[in-house]
Amino acid sequence: MANNLFAVLDQQQLESLSDAEAQLEGEGTVACLIVPGSRLVEVMKLLQGNQALAADYLADVTAVDRGDSGFEVVYQLFSLANNARGTVKTLVARDNPKVPTVTSIWPGADWMEREVFDLMGVEFTGHPCLKRILLNEDFVGHPLRKDFRMQPPE
Amino acid sequence: MRTQTYELNMGPQHPSTHGVLRVLLELDGETVVKAQPVVGYLHRGIEKICEAKSYPQMLPYADRLDYLHSMGNALGLCQAVEKLMGTEIPERAEYIRVIMAELSRIASHQIFLGSLVGECGALTGFVFAIRDRERILDLFDMVCGARMTFHYIRIGGVVQDLPEGWVEACHKFLDDFEGMMHTYRRLLVGNEILQARLKGIAILTPERALAMSASGGVLRASGVNYDVRKADPYGIYDRFDFDIPLGTVGDSWDRMLVRLGEMEQAARIVRQALNELPEGPVMAKVPKLIKPPAGAVYHHVENSKGDLGYYLVSDGSAKPYRLHVRRPAFINLQLLDELCRGYLLADVVPVLGTLDPVLGEVDC
């Protein structure tokens, strides 16, 4: 099993990085750091650049629709050097779903963020080309949102 | 002399795009200036559909993601649900799961190999690979009745035990497999034309591969040793003795050789698993109505295309709140543009072949 990426940080460092005010439903079985959107890029740069953490691989970017609480954008990180894994989450409001992009840190986030934009409607500010990727350009709506009804069969 | 680039559309219906992929090529004569993939022609909305299904009903959809390595997809999803539920899987089921996943990996790489060489012009190679793959499909047919999308690996184990004579048949296949690999190496690895088509083309540096979140054969061909089976073992993979083939240069040739090596290593794992196969039940005691406790889990496995991950969020009810699939073929395909730039039009197809996209997984 891979190690916990954040095990190397002590309690104080963890608290300075995470946003203790964001309450999310349910517990995770994954070691998770919750960060406010305004500090996301700074924290991600630290996680990648810091020698002890060395999160050099961004495995996944996705989003979960949490209803009125907003959207939860989830990042899965992996450190090849330390063989460690960790999750970073940030919560955005439903009426203004904007998150800064991490493509400047990991260029591989390009299509991952485009997919989240396409299917969930979360905008990534600073993304080089934020267009729909899986659905047609003229598709209306964001299907993975909980208020999007799937078409009933004709 | 004033020249101008022109745009050439490739796909979505095309014999060599491995499915419904569209590539917008901008060409300067025969040299590729830009190769932008357009995906989504097979986007079936699997993630949304799964939110309306129960946990066991999700499994057939996992098969249809990367339909060439169905067993591996189902393995990953079942293990994600089992992680949420905290279920222990019986030993025999664990071994059978490993055997099936590795056999499926060999079958997937055989299609990879066959398509790659077929697209370079060696159509006979394609027929050889498909013929040999039929042996594996026969084994799957014996065990669960299906050739391609199995629904065999279920939450808690596998749906039924191996029939009589299966283990012997599998051993026989592994004996013949050595001959098959020998044929592939003789026909293909020593082949000058194939070497000229693939060596030195589309070199991917390890730093760039890592930054672009590439995984699987694409990443390992560049020399980065990241295989989920070794880095973050799942199931009982830590009990087996196998190597991870790595490339040195990161060109198309290395990407092909890495997959050839992986086929041999997969056969090694199957041999060990067959020899150590214990007796016992093949399905754990799981409740009839599967309701994992509320929470979220990210579980990843090494599929033939790369690092396949499942992010599963449960709200305590019988239906998943959110399922997200981290699809290696989708993320690897981002590399197509930068890998093809500067090379010839005829190189685009083999490069696409070595990235090994399967559109069911790319588009989800």
Place this chain on the structure above:
Amino acid sequence: MEVKDTLSSSQVKDLLKNNVIVTSFDTMVRWARSNSLWPLSSGLACCAIEMMAAGASRFDLARFGYEVFRPSPRQADIIIVAGTLTWKMAPAIKRLYEQMPEPKWVIAMGGCACTGGPFRDSYAVVQGVDKILPVDVYIPGCPPRPDALIDGLLQLKAKIQNPEIAKENGNGK
């Protein structure tokens, strides 16, 4: 020595019976068409792999004359829609069908092409290719085995040779 340079009437009868057939032009054309169908390689998803396996050496479509998969619709007779059709892909398939010269036929291979299959509820999937194309033969399955594809092609062959079967029985069986 007697040289026989003429044939007796019974010999003529035998020769004619064994070497000459009398038929209609239509029957001949239909026989030729049905024994040499050139499919368009229009595999969309998982069923396409079984289509490839049908064309390979074990199931061998070549023994029926159907192994010549054409990449270009201009040279194809049948379009085998193998796999899920999405709304994004639908205009392309429609265009491919329109580009095929007459006579042409459509085979819907697999559950997804017949009715939408397991993805019927999806927001992005066309519920059966017959929403946009006139289908001649439906092959159910998920995926149908290559044997089932061959059976479907043979049903199409019977339909081409004798179009009245489909009209009379409706289901073509």
